[in-house]
Amino acid sequence: MRRIIIIIKKVLLCLFILILFLSEGILFAGNNSNYSDEKKFTMIQIASYYPFQLFDDNYDVYGLRFNVVYGKNWNIYGIDFGLFNQ
Numbered sequence: 124m125r126r127i128i129i130i131i132k133k134v135l136l137c138l139f140i141l142i143l144f145l146s147e148g149i150l151f152a153g154n155n156s157n158y159s160d161e162k163k164f165t166m167i168q169i170a171s172y173y174p175f176q177l178f179d180d181n182y183d184v185y186g187l188r189f190n191v192v193y194g195k196n197w198n199i200y201g202i203d204f205g206l207f208n209q
Contacts, residue, residue, distance in 0.1 A: 170194035170205075 163178075166186035170176030172193045180195040188194060190205025199208075 168194065168196060173209075 162183060163181060164183040164185055165178050166184070168176060168178055168182070168184045168188040170189070170193070171191045173180065173195045176190075176194055178196075180197065182196055183198040184196050184201065184203075186201045188196065188199050188201070188203045188205070188208070190203075190208055192205070193207040193209075194205055195209045
């Protein structure tokens with residue numbers, strides 16, 4: 124039983140890493156904007172506390188936002204993990 128759990132954990136970790144590598148082009152697709160009126164977005168936002176986060180607070184998050192203590196974004200569409208969020 125314990126071996127099965129270890130195998131499942133390894134498979135899930137590999138899937139997570141694979142998704143990150145495959146979505147690299149999508150992660151930064153909305154960031155090539157030269158105009159200030161265009162919406163900026165990302166699929167993943169990771170923050171320890173604001174302002175120490177991957178993307179600025181003016182980015183919309185479509186996917187996963189993980190905050191250790193506090194994170195700040197304009198809009199979040201998807202899964203949001205964290206203690207304090209804005």
